[in-house]
Amino acid sequence: MEHRIESIKKQLHAQSYKLTPQREATVRVLIEREQDHLSAEDIYLLVKEKAPEIGLATVYRTLELLSELKIVDKINFGDGVSRYDLRKEGAEHFHHHLICIECGSVEEIMEDLLEDVEKVIEKDWGFQVKDHRLTFHGVCRQCQKAIVKST
Amino acid sequence: MEHRIESIKKQLHAQSYKLTPQREATVRVLIEREQDHLSAEDIYLLVKEKAPEIGLATVYRTLELLSELKIVDKINFGDGVSRYDLRKEGAEHFHHHLICIECGSVEEIMEDLLEDVEKVIEKDWGFQVKDHRLTFHGVCRQCQKAIVKST
DNA sequence: AATACAAACGATAATAATATGCTTTTTATA
């Protein structure tokens, strides 16, 4: 944890931004809840527990900044709110998501499954890939079981 | 064109929805501008040319309905507005997009490049894939040339 | 330590996209 905070601090300093207490509190929430896909509002409420005086605008500004620096990825699952997802340290690409259409759960996949596909894109379309977004919609393991049982 | 309208009409009727004149006008715009990725507002303005009395709420409701029936796909490129993209007839999966980070152009890829990846997901994660969203961010052919020239 | 300056903050107003409630109109069917 402390190590990651340090690392993020360095990334900010490299662009001459500071890791203020508010920003640090926000980053801590993101690290603690790394598995989740929190909205700005969610994050705001959680940060408030640590730093009650923080304002919503600051959280938005911080997330925007972290997003620009590619420390977090801003994602959209189509429910009208942006969600923020911490990048793995040193990860070059955005990770993938499995969204269950039954229960709404979101699972993360860290492996990069797209290497071959990206080669095809570069070769056949002449498109130089910098990043990607990949989401699968379907039925998770648990819901598959539940469906079998209920029928 | 007429054939596709007919086909969509059938799909609506199958779920006991009607193809009203407003809905038809909306669908016609979507067919005509199939290559584009129009926002609800864009669509509203275009439909108004055909059917000036239509209301914005109706367009939203129609798009929502078409989206539920998988006739259109609602996509989000991260610019704060939802965009609507007609599915190819009989297409099981959503097509892919190449977004250029230089010029903002959006290119569509109809081929399904994810068959192998989906097999891995089903096998290794036990996740039953129903659909996917895949977007690549990078530099398109034109912008690559432009960059080379300018340096 | 006092001063000056810029960065960042918190509260709140503004904006924009989308959703909703209510009334009227249209449509399919008897």
Added chain:
DNA sequence: TATAAAAAGCATATTATTATCGTTTGTATT
């Protein structure tokens, strides 16, 4: 054609996000 249900239209509410503004904080310099 009468009728009931579905959908449209309009106005307005809601919600997420962004912008504004006056204040505070931290840092550098004297």
